[in-house]
Amino acid sequence: MRIRHLRYFLIVADELSFARAAARVHIEPSPLSRAIKDLEAELGVCLLQRSRGRVKLTWAGEVFREEARRMLAFMEGARSRVQAAARGYRGRLRIGLTDSLAQPRLTRLLARCREEEPLTEVKIVEMTVNEMVKALDHDEIDAGFTVHPERTDGFVKEVVWTDRPAIAIPRNHPLLSLDKIPLEEVARHTLILCDPERCSGGYDLLRSWFCKYALPLPSISEYVSGHEPMMMLVAAGYGIGVGLSSQVALCNHPDVIIRPVTDDVPNIATFLTTLNKPRSDELNRFITRAQQVGELAPA
Known part of the structure; x- marks a missing residue:
C-alpha cells in the first residue's frame, strides 16, 4: 500500500470530487481515479460511490478514512522521531x-x-x-x-x-468612561468574537458567562481566529473584543484601549x-x- 495512494484517497474524501482533488495534487483526474481503484483492489472493498460525476464515501470508505489518517500520522511521527534522533x-x-x-x-x-x-x-x-x-x-x-x-x-x-479576561475598546468609545467593564455593559455592545469552531474553548467560555448571569449574548459583528485580527477590527470600529489580558498586551494597537473586567468575572x-x-x-x-x-x- 503506497503512502501516495493514502494521501490521494484522503484528498478525494475531503473534496468529494476527482477534479478538485486532482487540482490539489497537480495531476490529471484519470491517474488519480486509477490510483484510488488500485487502492480499492488491494483492499478488496469499494471505498467510493461514483455516480454521474458525483462522489460519495461508502461506509467502508468512512472507516478507511480514519485508518488512513492514523497510518499517515504514524508514518509522519516515525519520520519526525528518526530525524529528531539524528539531530x-x-x-x-x-x-x-x-x-x-x-x-x-x-x-x-x-x-x-x-x-x-x-x-x-x-x-x-x-x-x-x-x-x-x-x-x-x-x-x-x-x-x-x-x-x-x-x-x-x-x-x-x-x-x-x-489569566484575567480583558476588553479591547476602540478610542472615543463610551465604555472608556469606566475603569472596569461589567458583563452587563459588554452585553449592550457589538462584539468581535473568537470563531466558534477554530477557537471553541474561548467561544464556549464566553457564552457560559452570559448564561450564568442571565444576560443575552451580544450581537456579533465578526468572528476571528485570534487576538491579532480582533485588535485590528476593534481599531477599525467594528465592535469591542474580549480576550486574555496577557495576549491583548502583546497585540498593542495605538487605536485600541484595554480595560479590565469587573472582579465578579472569573479568571480564565x-x-x-x-x-x-x-x-x-x-x-x-x-x-x-x-x-x-x-x-x-x-x-
Whole structure:
C-alpha cells in the first residue's frame, strides 16, 4: 500500500470530487481515479460511490478514512522521531495548542524546557479542540493546551495557569468612561468574537458567562481566529473584543484601549489535557514545569 495512494484517497474524501482533488495534487483526474481503484483492489472493498460525476464515501470508505489518517500520522511521527534522533534528541513531546493560546507563559515554558531538558524535542501543533481530542485518542499528540472547561470521559485536565479576561475598546468609545467593564455593559455592545469552531474553548467560555448571569449574548459583528485580527477590527470600529489580558498586551494597537473586567468575572483557566493513562517521565516533567511557570503548585 503506497503512502501516495493514502494521501490521494484522503484528498478525494475531503473534496468529494476527482477534479478538485486532482487540482490539489497537480495531476490529471484519470491517474488519480486509477490510483484510488488500485487502492480499492488491494483492499478488496469499494471505498467510493461514483455516480454521474458525483462522489460519495461508502461506509467502508468512512472507516478507511480514519485508518488512513492514523497510518499517515504514524508514518509522519516515525519520520519526525528518526530525524529528531539524528539531530541528537533522546525524547519527544508532541503538544497540541488550541484556542490561539500563544501566551507569554507558553514562551517561558518552552524556553525553560530547552534549558533544563535539551535532549527532549518539544513539537507544538496548532489545532482546534475537536482535533485535539481526536489527536490524543489516536496517539498523534501527548498533551494539549486549551481553555475549554468541559470535562470529557477518558481525559484528564489539569490547570497550569490562569489569566484575567480583558476588553479591547476602540478610542472615543463610551465604555472608556469606566475603569472596569461589567458583563452587563459588554452585553449592550457589538462584539468581535473568537470563531466558534477554530477557537471553541474561548467561544464556549464566553457564552457560559452570559448564561450564568442571565444576560443575552451580544450581537456579533465578526468572528476571528485570534487576538491579532480582533485588535485590528476593534481599531477599525467594528465592535469591542474580549480576550486574555496577557495576549491583548502583546497585540498593542495605538487605536485600541484595554480595560479590565469587573472582579465578579472569573479568571480564565488554561488546562493541559492528556489521556487518562500512565504518562511518560518527559510529559510529567513538562506538566510540572508548566504549573511552576503558572505559579501553581504541582498537582
